[in-house]
Amino acid sequence: MAADAAGGKGRLEVAVLTPMGPVVTAKVDAVIAPGSLGEFGVLVGHVPFVSGLGIGVLVLRTGAERERLAVGRGFLEVSHDGTVRVLVEQAALAKGIDVVAARAEADALGAELATNVAVGAARAVLADRAAWARARVAAAAGA
Amino acid sequence: MPSLKAIRSRIASVKNTQKITRAMKLVAAARLRRAQEQVIAARPYARALGEVIAEVAARAGDDAHPLLVTRTERKVELIVMTSDRGLAGAFNSSVNRAAERFTYERGADLEHIGLAVIGRKGRDYLRRRKVNIVRELAGVTSPTALARAQEVAAQVIADYAAGRTDAVYLVYNEFKSAMTQKVQVERLLPVLPAELAGPARTGDLAYEPTRAEVLDALLPLHVRVQLYRALLESIASEFGARMSAMDSATNNAREMISKLSLDYNRARQATITKELLEIIGGAEALKG
Numbered sequence: 001m002a003a004d005a006a007g008g009k010g011r012l013e014v015a016v017l018t019p020m021g022p023v024v025t026a027k028v029d030a031v032i033a034p035g036s037l038g039e040f041g042v043l044v045g046h047v048p049f050v051s052g053l054g055i056g057v058l059v060l061r062t063g064a065e066r067e068r069l070a071v072g073r074g075f076l077e078v079s080h081d082g083t084v085r086v087l088v089e090q091a092a093l094a095k096g097i098d099v100v101a102a103r104a105e106a107d108a109l110g111a112e113l114a115t116n117v118a119v120g121a122a123r124a125v126l127a128d129r130a131a132w133a134r135a136r137v138a139a140a141a142g143a
Numbered sequence: 144m145p146s147l148k149a150i151r152s153r154i155a156s157v158k159n160t161q162k163i164t165r166a167m168k169l170v171a172a173a174r175l176r177r178a179q180e181q182v183i184a185a186r187p188y189a190r191a192l193g194e195v196i197a198e199v200a201a202r203a204g205d206d207a208h209p210l211l212v213t214r215t216e217r218k219v220e221l222i223v224m225t226s227d228r229g230l231a232g233a234f235n236s237s238v239n240r241a242a243e244r245f246t247y248e249r250g251a252d253l254e255h256i257g258l259a260v261i262g263r264k265g266r267d268y269l270r271r272r273k274v275n276i277v278r279e280l281a282g283v284t285s286p287t288a289l290a291r292a293q294e295v296a297a298q299v300i301a302d303y304a305a306g307r308t309d310a311v312y313l314v315y316n317e318f319k320s321a322m323t324q325k326v327q328v329e330r331l332l333p334v335l336p337a338e339l340a341g342p343a344r345t346g347d348l349a350y351e352p353t354r355a356e357v358l359d360a361l362l363p364l365h366v367r368v369q370l371y372r373a374l375l376e377s378i379a380s381e382f383g384a385r386m387s388a389m390d391s392a393t394n395n396a397r398e399m400i401s402k403l404s405l406d407y408n409r410a411r412q413a414t415i416t417k418e419l420l421e422i423i424g425g426a427e428a429l430k431g
Binding site: 015017018019022035036049079087 | 183185187189192195199348351357360361371
């Protein structure tokens with residue numbers, strides 16, 4: 001989503017909330033989110049909208065500045081008054097991520113996934129943890 | 144009048160008790176702070192989720208998802224949240240009493256009430272009553288609350304979806320402040336969007352992937368989050384209740400010690416007076 005927000009129309013109010021507490025509340029120009037059907041962008045004036053989010057990287061763009069967060073599963077809602085609420089299981093700001101530890105965890109979990117024969121729920125949990133570690137690496141790497 | 148020695152040992156024992164209650168109060172206060180932060184952190188998420196569900200479900204109608212369907216209540220499950228440890232004032236007894244009242248009041252027009260008891264104190268109390276315990280869970284602490292909430296939510300949702308229960312209620316202590324807790328009885332299932340606070344609903348929403356799939360993920364998540372929030376509220380309330388209970392116990396011990404010291408001094412003075420009188424009496428007798 002490279003399109004610029006229409007000038008003078010104000011900004012998007014975004015709140016990223018998790019069960020462990022609010023992570024970010026900010027006014028930004030655009031939100032780029034890892035939707036369950038693929039990445040999408042939200043600009044000012046978006047229609048009211050609810051989407052599932054997968055594990056991935058959420059980007060908050062303000063002018064040329066980009067703030068990146070790793071996010072877990074959840075939802076993004078654009079409400080009628082144009083505020084954006086991101087409700088996710090977990091979220092980590094790029095600047096707060098320990099890249100080395102996250103990369104080590106991603107590698108270890110990736111290796112375990114390749115060799116582990118678990119199926120069903122156990123495998124899904126493992127895959128989610130690996131995806132969460134990769135998301136943190138990706139978020140921190142782009143910062 | 145008890146002997147001097149007896150009073151002395153009572154003072155010592157009350158002092159020991161006071162030390163224990165003061166230590167318990169300090170521990171509860173430290174834990175309360177952490178638990179309170181966690182509750183406050185979880186509330187905005189839980190509220191926002193409720194609002195999103197209200198928005199989505201209100202447009203979807205009652206039959207859009209199994210968890211939204213209201214059935215005639217015949218089989219009801221009640222989730223009772225208590226603590227594992229006692230010495231927390233009225234914390235456990237008020238929840239237990241609310242649970243018992245619920246089973247009395249609703250028992251007549253229901254086929255079956257099953258209780259899911261969280262915490263040892265509730266289990267011990269309710270086992271001795273004529274109630275039906277279907278699930279027991281102990282050892283819930285703040286770090287394990289999320290996992291435990293998920294576990295219970297999965298079971299409760301499965302039972303509801305399969306028609307083994309027609310409604311699920313929740314009894315827990317809501318955390319108002321360190322000094323006050325309020326017993327709440329809430330409905331967990333079916334999810335009633337009308338009861339969730341939401342903004343005015345105009346126009347429709349766009350969904351991705353589809354409304355059905357969004358609801359399918361949102362509603363179980365809502366149940367999980369409500370359980371999680373209630374567990375945290377209950378944990379914070381427990382520490383709050385214990386802190387004030389131990390505070391008043393410490394104060395009572397102090398009062399008791401000052402009363403006993405007074406008795407002790409009086410008794411000591413009485414023996415001195417008695418001895419003096421005996422000496423005077425003896426001297427008078429020798430004069431004669």
